[in-house]
Amino acid sequence: MSGEDAPEAKTLALDLNRNSPVPLYHQIATQIESLISTRVLKAGDRIENETDLCTRLNLSRMTVRQALQVLVDKGELIRRRGIGTYVVGERTSRKVQLTSLYDDLASAGQKPETQVLLHLTEVATEYIGSSLGLESGAEVFHIRRLRSGNGQQVAILENFLPLEFASITPEQLVEEGLYQILRRRGITMRIARQSIGARSATPEESTLLGVKTAAPVLTTERLVFDDTGRAIEFGQHVYRADAYVFETTWIEQ
Amino acid sequence: MSGEDAPEAKTLALDLNRNSPVPLYHQIATQIESLISTRVLKAGDRIENETDLCTRLNLSRMTVRQALQVLVDKGELIRRRGIGTYVVGERTSRKVQLTSLYDDLASAGQKPETQVLLHLTEVATEYIGSSLGLESGAEVFHIRRLRSGNGQQVAILENFLPLEFASITPEQLVEEGLYQILRRRGITMRIARQSIGARSATPEESTLLGVKTAAPVLTTERLVFDDTGRAIEFGQHVYRADAYVFETTWIEQ
DNA sequence: CAGTGGTCTAGACCACCCT
DNA sequence: GGGTGGTCTAGACCACTGG
Numbered sequence: 051m052s053g054e055d056a057p058e059a060k061t062l063a064l065d066l067n068r069n070s071p072v073p074l075y076h077q078i079a080t081q082i083e084s085l086i087s088t089r090v091l092k093a094g095d096r097i098e099n100e101t102d103l104c105t106r107l108n109l110s111r112m113t114v115r116q117a118l119q120v121l122v123d124k125g126e127l128i129r130r131r132g133i134g135t136y137v138v139g140e141r142t143s144r145k146v147q148l149t150s151l152y153d154d155l156a157s158a159g160q161k162p163e164t165q166v167l168l169h170l171t172e173v174a175t176e177y178i179g180s181s182l183g184l185e186s187g188a189e190v191f192h193i194r195r196l197r198s199g200n201g202q203q204v205a206i207l208e209n210f211l212p213l214e215f216a217s218i219t220p221e222q223l224v225e226e227g228l229y230q231i232l233r234r235r236g237i238t239m240r241i242a243r244q245s246i247g248a249r250s251a252t253p254e255e256s257t258l259l260g261v262k263t264a265a266p267v268l269t270t271e272r273l274v275f276d277d278t279g280r281a282i283e284f285g286q287h288v289y290r291a292d293a294y295v296f297e298t299t300w301i302e303q
Numbered sequence: 304m305s306g307e308d309a310p311e312a313k314t315l316a317l318d319l320n321r322n323s324p325v326p327l328y329h330q331i332a333t334q335i336e337s338l339i340s341t342r343v344l345k346a347g348d349r350i351e352n353e354t355d356l357c358t359r360l361n362l363s364r365m366t367v368r369q370a371l372q373v374l375v376d377k378g379e380l381i382r383r384r385g386i387g388t389y390v391v392g393e394r395t396s397r398k399v400q401l402t403s404l405y406d407d408l409a410s411a412g413q414k415p416e417t418q419v420l421l422h423l424t425e426v427a428t429e430y431i432g433s434s435l436g437l438e439s440g441a442e443v444f445h446i447r448r449l450r451s452g453n454g455q456q457v458a459i460l461e462n463f464l465p466l467e468f469a470s471i472t473p474e475q476l477v478e479e480g481l482y483q484i485l486r487r488r489g490i491t492m493r494i495a496r497q498s499i500g501a502r503s504a505t506p507e508e509s510t511l512l513g514v515k516t517a518a519p520v521l522t523t524e525r526l527v528f529d530d531t532g533r534a535i536e537f538g539q540h541v542y543r544a545d546a547y548v549f550e551t552t553w554i555e556q
Numbered sequence: 557c558a559g560t561g562g563t564c565t566a567g568a569c570c571a572c573c574c575t
Numbered sequence: 576g577g578g579t580g581g582t583c584t585a586g587a588c589c590a591c592t593g594g
Contacts, residue, residue, distance in 0.1 A: 071571095073582060093436060094532060099560060110584045112365065115561085123376065125494040128532045131561040132592030136532040138494060139436065183346060183392065241378045241391055242553045248501035248521040248544035266519035266544070268501040279347055279381045279389040291501035291519070298551050300495045324590095326563060352579060363565045368580085384580040385573030562590075571581075 059096045059134065066107060074109065078117035086126055086137055093139040097127075100135075125299045161200060162227070166220040167258075168194035171213060178210050181273055182281045191216040195223060196258055203259045205289040211282060228283070238277040245271050246296055251288070259290050266291040312349045312387065319360060327362065331370035339379055339390055346392040350380075353388075378552045414453060415480070419473040420511075421447035424466060431463050434526055435534045444469040448476060449511055456512045458542040464535065481536070491530040498524050499549055504541070512543050519544040
């Protein structure tokens with residue numbers, strides 16, 4: 051019997067292009083990732099060790115390690131000193147990234163529709179002002195939207211942004227998602243800190259979402275930072291519980 | 304006027320111990336982290352560049368980069384080529400890690416209480432069996448617990464584990480959280496994939512949780528892998544919406 | 557013991573940003 | 576052009592695991 055105690059390490063069919071602008075470690079990572087998603091590599095498979103990869107691909111060890119680390123951070127590989135590198139189970143569902151509901155609906159083949167309920171500037175509350183790093187009494191840009199997909203209401207999106215974004219028009223918000231608009235303005239969103247909870251819908255929310263009074267809703271509160279570390283958006287969103295689920299991956303370091 | 308256009312980089316007061324078994328990059332990372340949490344470094348502060356850190360601390364650049372990367376991955380620093388390394392806002396609330404509800408309640412100063420509702424082995428459903436990587440028709444260890452804190456019900460925890468864990472007794476489950484028991488058995492939990500949703504409580508759940516009929520509940524479905532990549536626990540949990548919130552951090556790579 | 561990944565060094569060149 | 580982080584090399588020694 052073989053294979054149980056000392057699993058054979060699988061040699062990886064990798065094809066590197068050293069003239070590509072894509073970094074070598076990234077080429078390796080994405081190719082291994084596709085080997086996993088195409089099930090050439092399966093849950094529990096052990097892959098080649100670092101030194102073999104280095105000599106076979108003529109790469110420095112740090113480069114190989116950087117590639118593998120990318121996949122460890124994504125929760126697709128697990129590595130143990132003295133043991134080897136193993137493939138975790140195939141991902142059963144889409145990963146949650148820093149995407150918007152608009153993107154989510156669009157990529158699910160649905161046509162997102164938006165109704166702008168509120169569009170104004172106002173003095174920020176203490177809580178929201180300090181979240182965004184504003185001075186006391188400063189104004190914020192406040193919007194509230196109803197988002198639908200395929201004619202069915204999905205979420206009420208309430209956002210607060212620094213005043214410089216007040217030039218975003220209701221018309222733009224109907225055409226595109228907020229994050230798309232921010233990206234086209236040169237904003238790179240980098241980090242989001244979010245809390246997820248649930249409660250009963252208020253009467254107003256029930257009406258807007260087209261659900262029964264006090265139906266369950268999924269709520270999120272999100273603070274987004276751009277690539278300079280500045281807080282650029284604070285959002286309080288309410289989702290129909292029967293239309294939305296959040297997915298996360300945690301990795302214990 | 305100074306400080307707006309070209310922010311001064313802050314020199315970091317770091318103290319390295321080269322005889323410690325703790326890796327140098329880890330010493331650097333934890334010390335910078337504590338400078339942030341003690342607000343010596345504040346949101347938006349720019350820190351020393353890599354080469355300065357290298358020469359000042361007499362370290363190789365890769366080591367310094369590894370240290371900073373740890374904090375980038377945690378969402379505490381943001382780095383941009385040509386620009387510098389900046390501190391993101393202070394963390395306003397506890398981070399979610401791969402902890403259990405038991406740990407959460409205990410660290411919040413509450414006394415967790417557990418009632419074991421179900422404790423048996425049974426043939427796994429197709430869904431649960433394949434999640435855990437079991438063969439069709441294989442048995443699983445199935446438990447269901449009611450978790451309370453300070454005398455108030457908080458959650459119904461339903462878990463499915465491979466048969467080898469069936470030796471966990473109801474008495475142990477009353478004394479400790481499941482994850483504590485697994486850790487003491489030498490299991491190192493490494494990755495959790497979880498989806499979070501909401502719905503109305505079933506009549507049975509309402510009774511157990513002591514909430515009104517059809518009250519909103521937060522639901523999670525979680526698959527946990529150990530450090531060999533093996534799926535070791537599948538859980539479907541139901542939380543009182545008024546007693547629990549999930550917090551996550553997302554980083555756009 | 558041999559095999560594995562973890563840490564670390566001392567360089568190199570490059571892409572990007574601002575002025 | 577000068578400063579920044581991003582990528583990459585070619586080594587070294589060590590810690591942990593398993594037989």
